[in-house]
Amino acid sequence: MAEGSGGMEPSIRNRIYLDNAATTRMKEEVLQEMLPFFCETYANPSAIYGFAGEAKRAVRLARERAAALIGAKPTEIYFTSGGTESDNWALRGVAETYADRGRHIIVSAIEHHAVLHTCQYLERQGFSVTYLPVEEDGKVMPGTLKRAMRPDTILVSVMVANNEIGTLQPLAALSGIVHEKGALFHTDAVQAYGHVPLPVQELGIDLLSASGHKLGGPKGVGILYCRENLRLLPLLHGGAQERGRRAGTLNVPGIVGFGKAAELAGETLPERMERISALRDHLIDSVLAKIPDTRLSGHRQDRLPGNAHFCFRDIEGESLLILLDQQGICASGGSACASGASEPSHVLAAIGLPNDLARGALRLTLSEETTREEIDVTAETLKEIVGRLREMKVGP
Ligand SMILES: Cc1ncc(COP(=O)(O)O)c(C=O)c1O
Structure with missing residues:
Protein backbone atom coordinates (compact mmCIF):
# COMPACT_ATOMS: atom_id res chain seq x y z
CA MET A 1 0.00 0.00 0.00
CA LYS A 27 -8.76 22.05 3.85
CA GLU A 28 -7.26 22.76 7.27
CA GLU A 29 -7.10 26.52 6.51
CA VAL A 30 -10.82 26.44 5.69
CA LEU A 31 -11.65 24.76 9.00
CA GLN A 32 -9.54 27.25 10.95
CA GLU A 33 -11.33 30.15 9.34
CA MET A 34 -14.75 28.63 10.07
CA LEU A 35 -14.20 27.66 13.71
CA PRO A 36 -14.71 31.06 15.43
CA PHE A 37 -18.15 31.36 13.82
CA PHE A 38 -19.61 28.41 15.74
CA CYS A 39 -19.11 29.27 19.42
CA GLU A 40 -17.49 32.70 19.54
CA THR A 41 -18.74 34.98 16.78
CA TYR A 42 -22.11 33.26 16.63
CA ALA A 43 -24.35 36.30 16.16
CA ASN A 44 -26.96 36.30 13.43
CA PRO A 45 -25.51 38.56 10.73
CA SER A 46 -28.95 40.08 10.14
CA ALA A 47 -28.98 41.59 13.64
CA ILE A 48 -28.21 45.28 14.06
CA TYR A 49 -26.13 45.24 17.29
CA GLY A 50 -22.37 45.56 17.10
CA PHE A 51 -21.79 41.89 18.02
CA ALA A 52 -23.28 40.91 14.63
CA GLY A 53 -20.81 43.11 12.78
CA GLU A 54 -18.03 40.58 12.60
CA ALA A 55 -20.31 37.88 11.17
CA LYS A 56 -21.65 40.40 8.68
CA ARG A 57 -18.13 41.35 7.60
CA ALA A 58 -17.13 37.71 7.29
CA VAL A 59 -20.11 36.99 5.02
CA ARG A 60 -19.25 40.04 2.93
CA LEU A 61 -15.65 38.85 2.51
CA ALA A 62 -16.83 35.35 1.58
CA ARG A 63 -19.15 36.80 -1.05
CA GLU A 64 -16.28 38.83 -2.50
CA ARG A 65 -14.05 35.76 -2.62
CA ALA A 66 -16.76 33.56 -4.18
CA ALA A 67 -17.38 36.23 -6.84
CA ALA A 68 -13.69 36.87 -7.58
CA LEU A 69 -13.11 33.27 -8.64
CA ILE A 70 -15.50 33.71 -11.60
CA GLY A 71 -14.99 37.41 -12.31
CA ALA A 72 -18.44 38.27 -10.92
CA LYS A 73 -19.62 41.10 -8.69
CA PRO A 74 -20.27 40.22 -5.03
CA THR A 75 -23.87 41.39 -5.46
CA GLU A 76 -24.35 38.68 -8.09
CA ILE A 77 -23.63 35.88 -5.56
CA TYR A 78 -26.40 34.23 -3.48
CA PHE A 79 -25.48 31.67 -0.84
CA THR A 80 -27.52 28.47 -0.84
CA SER A 81 -27.43 25.05 0.82
CA GLY A 82 -25.43 23.53 -2.05
CA GLY A 83 -25.44 22.56 -5.69
CA THR A 84 -28.80 20.84 -5.57
CA GLU A 85 -30.58 23.91 -4.24
CA SER A 86 -28.80 26.21 -6.70
CA ASP A 87 -29.81 24.02 -9.66
CA ASN A 88 -33.41 23.78 -8.42
CA TRP A 89 -33.56 27.51 -7.89
CA ALA A 90 -32.07 28.40 -11.29
CA LEU A 91 -34.48 26.18 -13.22
CA ARG A 92 -37.64 26.71 -11.20
CA GLY A 93 -36.87 30.39 -10.67
CA VAL A 94 -36.40 31.12 -14.38
CA ALA A 95 -39.40 28.96 -15.32
CA GLU A 96 -41.72 30.80 -12.93
CA THR A 97 -40.32 34.25 -13.61
CA TYR A 98 -40.42 34.03 -17.41
CA ALA A 99 -43.39 31.70 -18.01
CA ASP A 100 -45.22 34.58 -19.69
CA ARG A 101 -42.50 34.68 -22.39
CA GLY A 102 -42.47 30.95 -23.09
CA ARG A 103 -42.60 27.54 -21.48
CA HIS A 104 -39.80 25.67 -23.25
CA ILE A 105 -36.54 24.64 -21.57
CA ILE A 106 -33.52 22.85 -23.05
CA VAL A 107 -31.03 20.80 -21.02
CA SER A 108 -28.42 18.24 -22.01
CA ALA A 109 -29.27 14.58 -21.53
CA ILE A 110 -26.23 14.14 -19.27
CA GLU A 111 -27.10 16.73 -16.61
CA HIS A 112 -26.98 15.83 -12.93
CA HIS A 113 -30.25 14.63 -11.42
CA ALA A 114 -30.53 17.96 -9.58
CA VAL A 115 -31.25 19.43 -13.02
CA LEU A 116 -32.99 16.47 -14.68
CA HIS A 117 -35.42 15.79 -11.85
CA THR A 118 -36.24 19.49 -11.60
CA CYS A 119 -37.04 19.37 -15.33
CA GLN A 120 -39.37 16.42 -14.75
CA TYR A 121 -41.10 18.44 -12.04
CA LEU A 122 -41.43 21.40 -14.43
CA GLU A 123 -42.87 19.12 -17.12
CA ARG A 124 -45.57 18.17 -14.62
CA GLN A 125 -46.24 21.91 -14.21
CA GLY A 126 -46.88 22.26 -17.95
CA PHE A 127 -43.41 23.25 -19.21
CA SER A 128 -41.94 21.44 -22.17
CA VAL A 129 -38.33 20.21 -21.91
CA THR A 130 -35.95 19.13 -24.68
CA TYR A 131 -33.18 16.76 -23.57
CA LEU A 132 -30.27 17.37 -25.95
CA PRO A 133 -28.35 14.34 -27.16
CA VAL A 134 -24.57 14.40 -26.79
CA GLU A 135 -21.73 13.03 -28.91
CA GLU A 136 -19.77 9.88 -28.07
CA ASP A 137 -17.29 11.98 -26.08
CA GLY A 138 -20.07 13.65 -24.10
CA LYS A 139 -20.01 16.99 -25.92
CA VAL A 140 -23.10 18.99 -26.73
CA MET A 141 -22.71 20.16 -30.33
CA PRO A 142 -23.62 23.83 -30.87
CA GLY A 143 -25.48 22.82 -34.04
CA THR A 144 -27.66 20.42 -32.05
CA LEU A 145 -28.57 23.21 -29.65
CA LYS A 146 -29.26 25.64 -32.50
CA ARG A 147 -31.76 23.21 -34.03
CA ALA A 148 -33.50 22.67 -30.70
CA MET A 149 -34.04 26.39 -29.95
CA ARG A 150 -37.65 27.54 -30.33
CA PRO A 151 -39.29 30.96 -30.17
CA ASP A 152 -40.74 29.98 -26.77
CA THR A 153 -37.39 28.75 -25.31
CA ILE A 154 -36.72 30.66 -22.10
CA LEU A 155 -33.79 28.74 -20.62
CA VAL A 156 -30.94 26.47 -21.64
CA SER A 157 -28.98 24.60 -18.98
CA VAL A 158 -25.78 22.76 -19.88
CA MET A 159 -23.25 21.79 -17.24
CA VAL A 160 -19.64 23.02 -17.42
CA ALA A 161 -18.29 19.52 -16.87
CA ASN A 162 -19.97 16.19 -16.43
CA ASN A 163 -19.69 14.63 -12.99
CA GLU A 164 -19.19 11.09 -14.33
CA ILE A 165 -17.08 11.31 -17.47
CA GLY A 166 -15.58 14.78 -16.92
CA THR A 167 -16.23 16.17 -20.42
CA LEU A 168 -16.02 19.96 -20.63
CA GLN A 169 -18.63 21.70 -22.74
CA PRO A 170 -18.09 24.52 -25.28
CA LEU A 171 -19.87 27.05 -23.07
CA ALA A 172 -19.15 30.24 -25.02
CA ALA A 173 -20.43 28.73 -28.28
CA LEU A 174 -23.57 27.43 -26.56
CA SER A 175 -24.38 30.63 -24.69
CA GLY A 176 -23.94 32.63 -27.91
CA ILE A 177 -26.70 30.61 -29.56
CA VAL A 178 -28.93 30.96 -26.49
CA HIS A 179 -28.55 34.75 -26.34
CA GLU A 180 -29.08 35.16 -30.07
CA LYS A 181 -32.56 33.78 -29.45
CA GLY A 182 -33.14 35.90 -26.34
CA ALA A 183 -33.12 33.04 -23.83
CA LEU A 184 -31.10 32.64 -20.62
CA PHE A 185 -28.12 30.35 -20.09
CA HIS A 186 -27.59 28.45 -16.82
CA THR A 187 -24.65 26.19 -16.14
CA ASP A 188 -24.16 23.64 -13.38
CA ALA A 189 -20.54 24.29 -12.42
CA VAL A 190 -20.55 22.06 -9.35
CA GLN A 191 -17.68 19.91 -10.65
CA ALA A 192 -15.81 22.76 -12.29
CA TYR A 193 -15.89 25.80 -9.99
CA GLY A 194 -12.39 26.15 -8.56
CA HIS A 195 -11.03 23.50 -10.93
CA VAL A 196 -11.09 25.31 -14.28
CA PRO A 197 -11.27 29.04 -15.06
CA LEU A 198 -14.87 30.25 -15.36
CA PRO A 199 -14.98 33.92 -16.40
CA VAL A 200 -18.76 34.27 -16.40
CA GLN A 201 -18.91 37.34 -18.60
CA GLU A 202 -16.61 36.02 -21.33
CA LEU A 203 -18.47 32.72 -21.28
CA GLY A 204 -21.89 34.39 -21.48
CA ILE A 205 -23.23 32.74 -18.34
CA ASP A 206 -26.41 34.19 -16.82
CA LEU A 207 -26.75 31.75 -13.92
CA LEU A 208 -24.20 29.37 -12.39
CA SER A 209 -24.43 26.79 -9.61
CA ALA A 210 -21.49 25.74 -7.43
CA SER A 211 -21.00 23.74 -4.25
CA GLY A 212 -18.46 24.15 -1.43
CA HIS A 213 -17.59 20.53 -0.77
CA LYS A 214 -16.20 19.91 -4.25
CA LEU A 215 -13.30 22.32 -3.77
CA GLY A 216 -12.03 21.69 -0.26
CA GLY A 217 -14.83 23.60 1.43
CA PRO A 218 -17.64 22.43 3.73
CA LYS A 219 -20.68 20.39 2.75
CA GLY A 220 -24.14 21.94 2.73
CA VAL A 221 -23.21 25.32 1.30
CA GLY A 222 -23.20 26.55 -2.28
CA ILE A 223 -23.78 29.56 -4.45
CA LEU A 224 -26.03 30.64 -7.24
CA TYR A 225 -24.46 33.31 -9.42
CA CYS A 226 -27.24 35.36 -10.98
CA ARG A 227 -26.23 38.04 -13.47
CA GLU A 228 -26.93 41.59 -12.41
CA ASN A 229 -30.38 42.97 -13.27
CA LEU A 230 -31.78 39.52 -13.99
CA ARG A 231 -35.21 38.98 -12.48
CA LEU A 232 -35.43 35.70 -10.56
CA LEU A 233 -38.22 34.67 -8.20
CA PRO A 234 -37.08 33.01 -4.97
CA LEU A 235 -37.21 29.29 -4.38
CA LEU A 236 -37.38 29.62 -0.59
CA HIS A 237 -39.81 32.08 0.93
CA GLY A 238 -39.46 33.64 4.37
CA GLY A 239 -37.09 36.26 5.74
CA ALA A 240 -35.40 39.01 3.75
CA GLN A 241 -31.94 37.44 3.71
CA GLU A 242 -29.84 37.55 0.52
CA ARG A 243 -31.58 40.74 -0.60
CA GLY A 244 -34.99 39.12 -0.32
CA ARG A 245 -34.14 36.39 -2.80
CA ARG A 246 -33.19 33.45 -0.59
CA ALA A 247 -34.81 33.24 2.82
CA GLY A 248 -33.24 31.57 5.84
CA THR A 249 -30.70 32.50 8.51
CA LEU A 250 -27.29 32.53 6.89
CA ASN A 251 -25.05 29.51 7.46
CA VAL A 252 -22.21 31.77 8.55
CA PRO A 253 -19.52 29.10 9.23
CA GLY A 254 -20.37 27.35 5.96
CA ILE A 255 -20.35 30.59 3.99
CA VAL A 256 -17.02 31.59 5.54
CA GLY A 257 -15.64 28.16 4.61
CA PHE A 258 -16.94 28.47 1.06
CA GLY A 259 -15.26 31.85 0.69
CA LYS A 260 -11.94 30.59 2.02
CA ALA A 261 -12.02 27.53 -0.27
CA ALA A 262 -12.77 29.80 -3.24
CA GLU A 263 -9.90 32.10 -2.32
CA LEU A 264 -7.44 29.21 -1.99
CA ALA A 265 -8.65 27.68 -5.25
CA GLY A 266 -8.12 30.97 -7.07
CA GLU A 267 -4.57 31.34 -5.76
CA THR A 268 -3.42 27.95 -7.05
C1 LIG B 1 -22.76 18.15 -11.46
C2 LIG B 1 -23.38 18.17 -10.09
N1 LIG B 1 -24.45 18.95 -9.86
C3 LIG B 1 -25.03 19.01 -8.66
C4 LIG B 1 -24.56 18.29 -7.60
C5 LIG B 1 -25.22 18.40 -6.26
O1 LIG B 1 -24.45 19.19 -5.42
P1 LIG B 1 -24.64 19.15 -3.83
O2 LIG B 1 -24.03 17.88 -3.37
O3 LIG B 1 -23.89 20.34 -3.32
O4 LIG B 1 -26.09 19.27 -3.57
C6 LIG B 1 -23.46 17.43 -7.79
C7 LIG B 1 -22.97 16.58 -6.69
O5 LIG B 1 -22.31 15.60 -6.89
C8 LIG B 1 -22.84 17.39 -9.07
O6 LIG B 1 -21.79 16.61 -9.30
Missing part, protein backbone atom coordinates in the same frame (compact mmCIF):
# COMPACT_ATOMS: atom_id res chain seq x y z
CA ALA A 2 1.23 3.47 -0.81
CA GLU A 3 2.58 5.67 1.92
CA GLY A 4 0.75 8.93 1.37
CA SER A 5 1.75 12.33 2.61
CA GLY A 6 3.46 12.13 5.98
CA GLY A 7 2.11 13.54 9.22
CA MET A 8 -1.47 12.35 8.78
CA GLU A 9 -3.28 9.85 10.96
CA PRO A 10 -2.62 6.24 9.84
CA SER A 11 -6.13 5.60 8.50
CA ILE A 12 -5.76 8.54 6.13
CA ARG A 13 -2.17 7.59 5.21
CA ASN A 14 -3.19 4.06 4.28
CA ARG A 15 -6.10 5.06 2.12
CA ILE A 16 -5.91 6.10 -1.51
CA TYR A 17 -8.79 8.48 -1.99
CA LEU A 18 -9.77 8.78 -5.64
CA ASP A 19 -13.37 9.93 -5.27
CA ASN A 20 -12.87 13.69 -5.22
CA ALA A 21 -15.82 14.23 -7.56
CA ALA A 22 -18.08 12.85 -4.80
CA THR A 23 -16.54 15.12 -2.22
CA THR A 24 -13.18 16.51 -1.19
CA ARG A 25 -11.30 16.61 2.09
CA MET A 26 -11.93 19.99 3.67
CA LEU A 269 -5.64 27.35 -10.09
CA PRO A 270 -3.16 27.34 -13.04
CA GLU A 271 -0.43 25.27 -11.31
CA ARG A 272 -2.98 22.91 -9.83
CA MET A 273 -4.65 22.32 -13.19
CA GLU A 274 -1.32 21.57 -14.78
CA ARG A 275 -0.12 19.21 -12.06
CA ILE A 276 -3.38 17.29 -11.69
CA SER A 277 -3.91 17.01 -15.47
CA ALA A 278 -0.41 15.52 -15.82
CA LEU A 279 -1.17 12.97 -13.08
CA ARG A 280 -4.53 12.18 -14.68
CA ASP A 281 -2.88 11.60 -18.05
CA HIS A 282 -0.33 9.33 -16.40
CA LEU A 283 -3.19 7.36 -14.82
CA ILE A 284 -5.09 7.12 -18.12
CA ASP A 285 -2.00 6.03 -20.07
CA SER A 286 -1.02 3.45 -17.42
CA VAL A 287 -4.49 1.89 -17.18
CA LEU A 288 -4.99 1.74 -20.95
CA ALA A 289 -1.51 0.24 -21.42
CA LYS A 290 -1.81 -2.32 -18.62
CA ILE A 291 -5.39 -3.53 -19.02
CA PRO A 292 -6.75 -4.86 -22.33
CA ASP A 293 -10.38 -4.32 -23.40
CA THR A 294 -10.58 -1.04 -21.55
CA ARG A 295 -12.16 2.12 -22.86
CA LEU A 296 -11.65 5.67 -21.67
CA SER A 297 -14.98 7.52 -21.43
CA GLY A 298 -15.36 11.19 -22.23
CA HIS A 299 -13.12 13.47 -24.25
CA ARG A 300 -9.39 12.68 -24.23
CA GLN A 301 -8.26 16.30 -23.67
CA ASP A 302 -11.35 18.43 -22.93
CA ARG A 303 -12.01 16.92 -19.54
CA LEU A 304 -11.76 18.01 -15.93
CA PRO A 305 -8.15 17.98 -14.74
CA GLY A 306 -8.89 15.38 -12.07
CA ASN A 307 -11.26 13.05 -13.93
CA ALA A 308 -10.46 9.62 -15.35
CA HIS A 309 -13.36 7.33 -16.26
CA PHE A 310 -12.95 3.85 -17.69
CA CYS A 311 -15.17 1.02 -18.79
CA PHE A 312 -13.76 -2.51 -18.54
CA ARG A 313 -15.36 -5.11 -20.75
CA ASP A 314 -16.79 -8.20 -18.99
CA ILE A 315 -16.47 -6.67 -15.52
CA GLU A 316 -19.14 -5.95 -12.93
CA GLY A 317 -18.35 -2.45 -11.69
CA GLU A 318 -19.63 -3.21 -8.22
CA SER A 319 -17.27 -6.17 -7.71
CA LEU A 320 -14.44 -3.97 -8.89
CA LEU A 321 -15.31 -1.28 -6.35
CA ILE A 322 -15.51 -3.79 -3.51
CA LEU A 323 -12.14 -5.33 -4.36
CA LEU A 324 -10.55 -1.89 -4.72
CA ASP A 325 -11.99 -0.95 -1.35
CA GLN A 326 -10.40 -4.05 0.18
CA GLN A 327 -7.08 -2.66 -1.06
CA GLY A 328 -7.81 0.71 0.53
CA ILE A 329 -8.71 2.46 -2.73
CA CYS A 330 -11.83 4.64 -2.68
CA ALA A 331 -13.36 4.91 -6.14
CA SER A 332 -16.78 5.21 -7.68
CA GLY A 333 -18.80 3.53 -10.40
CA GLY A 334 -20.22 6.84 -11.53
CA SER A 335 -21.85 9.62 -9.61
CA ALA A 336 -22.05 9.33 -5.83
CA CYS A 337 -25.80 9.86 -6.01
CA ALA A 338 -26.27 6.98 -8.45
CA SER A 339 -24.08 4.49 -6.64
CA GLY A 340 -26.08 1.92 -4.76
CA ALA A 341 -28.66 2.00 -7.53
CA SER A 342 -27.89 -0.74 -10.00
CA GLU A 343 -29.49 0.93 -13.03
CA PRO A 344 -27.02 1.78 -15.78
CA SER A 345 -25.96 5.41 -15.71
CA HIS A 346 -27.99 7.81 -17.87
CA VAL A 347 -24.71 9.48 -18.84
CA LEU A 348 -23.16 6.29 -20.21
CA ALA A 349 -26.41 5.47 -22.01
CA ALA A 350 -26.41 8.97 -23.56
CA ILE A 351 -22.88 8.57 -24.95
CA GLY A 352 -24.04 5.33 -26.53
CA LEU A 353 -22.07 2.83 -24.47
CA PRO A 354 -23.48 -0.66 -24.76
CA ASN A 355 -24.54 -2.25 -21.48
CA ASP A 356 -21.71 -4.80 -21.39
CA LEU A 357 -19.23 -1.91 -21.25
CA ALA A 358 -21.33 0.45 -19.12
CA ARG A 359 -21.64 -2.22 -16.42
CA GLY A 360 -17.87 -2.17 -15.90
CA ALA A 361 -17.63 1.57 -15.24
CA LEU A 362 -15.04 3.06 -12.91
CA ARG A 363 -14.53 6.72 -12.06
CA LEU A 364 -11.25 7.78 -10.47
CA THR A 365 -11.09 11.45 -9.48
CA LEU A 366 -7.89 13.09 -8.29
CA SER A 367 -7.14 16.08 -6.10
CA GLU A 368 -4.08 18.18 -5.40
CA GLU A 369 -3.29 15.72 -2.60
CA THR A 370 -3.02 12.75 -4.98
CA THR A 371 0.54 11.53 -5.45
CA ARG A 372 2.20 9.81 -8.41
CA GLU A 373 2.91 6.84 -6.18
CA GLU A 374 -0.80 6.51 -5.40
CA ILE A 375 -1.56 6.55 -9.12
CA ASP A 376 1.02 3.84 -9.81
CA VAL A 377 -0.29 1.65 -6.99
CA THR A 378 -3.86 2.14 -8.22
CA ALA A 379 -3.04 1.23 -11.84
CA GLU A 380 -1.17 -1.89 -10.74
CA THR A 381 -3.92 -2.92 -8.30
CA LEU A 382 -6.57 -2.41 -10.98
CA LYS A 383 -4.66 -4.57 -13.43
CA GLU A 384 -4.49 -7.37 -10.90
CA ILE A 385 -8.17 -7.10 -9.88
CA VAL A 386 -9.56 -6.81 -13.42
CA GLY A 387 -7.44 -9.81 -14.45
CA ARG A 388 -8.71 -11.84 -11.49
CA LEU A 389 -12.36 -10.94 -12.12
CA ARG A 390 -12.08 -11.82 -15.79
CA GLU A 391 -10.45 -15.16 -14.97
CA MET A 392 -13.23 -15.99 -12.52
CA LYS A 393 -15.80 -15.21 -15.19
CA VAL A 394 -14.19 -17.40 -17.83
CA GLY A 395 -13.69 -20.27 -15.40
CA PRO A 396 -10.96 -22.94 -15.41
